[in-house]
Amino acid sequence: MANKINLRELVLNILLEIDKEGQYSHLVLRNTLEKYQYLEKKERAFITRICEGTLEYRIRLDYILDQFSTVPADKMKPVIRELLRSSVYQLLYMDHVPDSAVCNEAVKLARKRGFYNLTGFVNGVLRRIVREYGSIHFPEKNSPVEYLSVIYSMPVWLVERFLKEYDFATTEKMLESFLETQPATIRIREYQTEEEAVLESLKEEKVTVEKAPYVDRAYYVKNYDYLPALTAFRRGSIQVQDVSSMLAGEIAGVKEGDYVIDLCAAPGGKALYLADKLHGTGRVDARDLSQTKTDLIRDNALRQNFLNVVVTEKDATQLDRESLEKADIVLADVPCSGLGVMGKKKDIKYKLNPGKIRDLVGLQRKILEQASTYVKPGGTLIYSTCTIGKEENLENIQWFTEHYPYELESLDPYLCEELRGETTARGYLQLLPGIHKCDGFFMARLKRKNEWNS
Incomplete structure (x- = not known):
């Protein structure tokens, strides 16, 4: 480990910044690693492992702390809470790190941060966990919500939401997959x-x-x-690019010469997938809301030398009259709750609430309204999200087909046999992490009718 940089203190700083400022963990972690880019590969891996693991297992870690501490985790000083969380993670999930080193370094950090009167508390809690971990009582499966919440570190309201839509076995497989390392x-x-x-x-x-x-x-x-x-x-x-994202491009059924609009294109994976399928013909109009996002798309398109991709900065919720009925294919991969990618974005589950999901549904429908006007009669609209709840997926499609001149069209001609089933024949596919070998993802293929009846 580096002599001048205390790696555990960097971890503590990262966790405090995420918790206090509400920033996305992957951005805070990336910025820290860029700032200390001279660290060795193993040191960077050490920081990443503790940060991601502590976030991922936060609920389970707090449950354990509450059994060994006289002060509940949610009542602790933020510095002490994050210090104990990250230390317990090391004790339980990083076998190559000596228990004595974890305890001693935690005490030193508490003292360095000015919590002299709490060094004994920190030391006592951690050493009790080392001695008595085998005595921890975890919830049983006969209390399914509490069991799934603690064992897989998932907020109770999300567990309840999943259990309303999926059976226990499916829900457990999904939650388990979120904790697995994915290549x-x-x-x-x-x-x-x-x-x-x-x-x-x-x-x-x-x-x-x-x-x-x-x-x-x-x-x-x-x-x-x-x-x-x-x-x-x-x-x-x-x-x-994840396989699920590739599939959203696959079901578009793009043909050489097609004009495609990708409304929420950053970082550009689906737009470039479609551009690739065009074999140098046609055009993909890749749009997104901000310059930061469009720069990201542009960089990827330039790196791959796609000359048939045009990148523009546009708000997908605002009508673009120049695009009315121009596109053969419109892809609306809309902003969503991201519940299907919680394995990659560790803090999504802590930032969401039911109200935010309702707001997202309103945004998704607004984008669908605009998207519907850009498709030629007989053309195709692809709707997709990286989430796994009906509210943002199937219910949106049902609402859309009731109000706009579109009908679902079978996905089967575009999918491998393994993925074909009852819903794909009807025009949509819900991929579930742990059940399918990819991220959680929803996609639907909609055909524009020749007449606008509304």
């Missing part, structure tokens, strides 16, 4: 790119490559240091 998924570009040559390049750089399911040219990659430094990435031969 990165890449797509090898199709147009003017030799798949075998790219795979060989990755293997030469000691990257472990494994075929991903459901989609051609999709692969899991492991054992790399910095993915953007890989030759295949720098040459634009690969794009980081």
Whole structure:
């Protein structure tokens, strides 16, 4: 470990910033690692592991602390609470870290932060956990909500929400999957790119490559240091993208020469997937709300040398009259609660509440209203989210088809046999983490009728 930088203090600072400022954990972590970019790979991994693990297991860690502390976790001073959470995570989930080091460093940090009178408390709680961890009583399955909440560190209201829509076994599989480490998924570009040559390049750089399911040219990659430094990435031969996101592009059924509008395109994965399928023809109009987002799309398009992608800064909730009935395909991958990607975004579950989801449904419907006007008669509208609740998914589609001249169209011609089923024949697919081998994701294919009856 570095001599001048206390890695555990960096972890504490990151956790406090996330908790106090309400910032997204991946941004705070990334900014810290960039600031201390001279740290060794193993030191960066140490910081990342503790930060992500402490966030991921927060509810379970607090449950454990409450059994060994005279002060409930939610009543502790923020510094002490985050210090104890991160220390308990190390004790229970990082076997290679000595218990004595965890306890001693926590006491030193408490003293350094001015909590001299609480050093004994910190030391006592941690050493009791080391001695008596086997005596911890966890909830039983006969109390399903409490059991799932504590064991899988999920807020009670979300557990209750999932259990209303899915059975216990399905819910448990989803929650379990959120705590599992998932490999990165890449797509090898199709147009003017030799798949075998790219795979060989990755293997030469000691990257472990494994075929991903459901989609051609999709692969899991492991054992790399910095993915953007890989030759295949720098040459634009690969794009980081989950299989679920690729499927949303696949069901569009794009044909050479098509004009496509992607309304909420950042970071650009689906737009570039469709541009690739156009084989240098047609046009993809990739839009998003801010310059930060459009710059991200533009960077990815330039890296992959897609000349048929036009990037524009536009608000998807506002009508663009120049686009009326112009597009063969419109993709509305709308802002959502992100419940399907909680395994990758550790703090989503702590930032959401039912009111925010209701607000998102209103936003989603507003975007759908505008999207409906851009599709040519007979054209296609793709609606997608990275969430797993009916309110943002199926209920939105039911509302939309009742009010606008669109009808669901079968996904089966565009999907592998493994994914085909009753709902795909009707025009939509709900992917569930832990059940399917990808993120949680919803997608629907809607065909514009020839007449506007409303």
